[in-house]
Amino acid sequence: MAMKLLVTDIDETLSRGESVSPEVERACARLRENGWSLMVATGRILATAISHIRGIGSSLPAIVYDGGRVMDPSSGKSLCETPMDPSLALEIVGAGWHHPVELQIIGDEKAYCRYSDVMTRDFFSASGVPVDDSMESPSSPATVYRVIFHGVPGCIRTLQHELKSRFSGRAEVVQAGEGFLDILPPGVSKGAALAAWIDTLPERPELVVAAGDHHNDLELLAAAHIAAAPEDAAGDVLKIARVIMPSADRHGFAALADWLLEWEGSRYEIASPVVLL
Structure with a gap:
């Protein structure tokens, strides 16, 4: 079965602070139970992202350093990276x-x-x-x-x-x-790192959903089939988002997760932005 992949930024998208809320943890568990794979794409380094990665139950590599590295959370090893001169x-x-x-x-x-x-x-x-x-x-x-x-x-x-x-x-x-x-470094972004990682897979994901809130998420959102953003995201991000969820302090990622589970049952066309507020 082809992968259904949800890739998310951490700060102000998945959570606000150093842990994932219980509401979001439970929503991520529902996604995994229904065949979704979860992945983090963040500006954080691995050490400061690991609690969030564990909170959503992700076993996939993590895009960290704003796309400068893709790392294995279990071993801490870098799978691919682009250092700066x-x-x-x-x-x-x-x-x-x-x-x-x-x-x-x-x-x-x-x-x-x-x-x-x-x-x-x-x-x-x-x-x-x-x-x-x-x-x-x-x-x-x-x-x-x-x-x-x-x-x-x-x-x-x-x-x-x-x-x-x-x-x-x-x-x-x-x-x-x-x-x-x-x-x-030139060419480095979360979106470029995601594309490079997908190219290593034996089969491309059937569906890629990406969530983010700021300008460093734009390439990531553009690479997805469905782009999602919290209501308080940067204006340029809201312009391209097809799903607008509540802010992180209102556990908006849980609303996104529940909407995805409902939407995938019908796969209706998203003609205009869906607002989950």
Whole structure:
């Protein structure tokens, strides 16, 4: 039997916080019982995504690092990956160094930052992820997958414009959440990682549904047969969503799951967006 695949972003789509709600866990169990396979596609690293992966009962590889890596959650091994040239990462870090934003450099399940990047240090340390906060001037580790800047949305938009102009064609510059700016190697996205993973399967999925809420989910949603988004998603995401679910704090993913179970019994054409509010 061909696979029915539901691929989901984590933050503000599947959940809000560091765990999946019981309502969403139960809904995911109903999906699995009815033949659905579940997969995570997130900007998080594996260590900070693992509780969500287990919460939805996914046994599939996880798309992490915003598509920079596809990893096996059970072993922690990378199945495929696209690292960033450290010299490019150094340029990016230097370009954002004096902006009033926090900095993260993401290596192999490890974060690098400045001592002043308090939110970065506290988040990763609380998750048990190694953090090197000794950076005193722009630098890059030998192994790097992406650079992230975090701050007030207005500052992030200013930096995004500057970095897009400077690194056009050399890096992907995309907002990955409210106040988060991800800079990735060229061609890297959640959608590209999903397509590459599907190409390794003996048979393509019969149906692919993708859920996400921000600009780093656009390629993922475009690659799916059905795109879903929470009601508070970014405007560009809502424009392409065929199913609009309640927000994550209202357990909207559970509503999506129940709608899918009902919809697949009839497979009616989705002529206009379905609103599950």
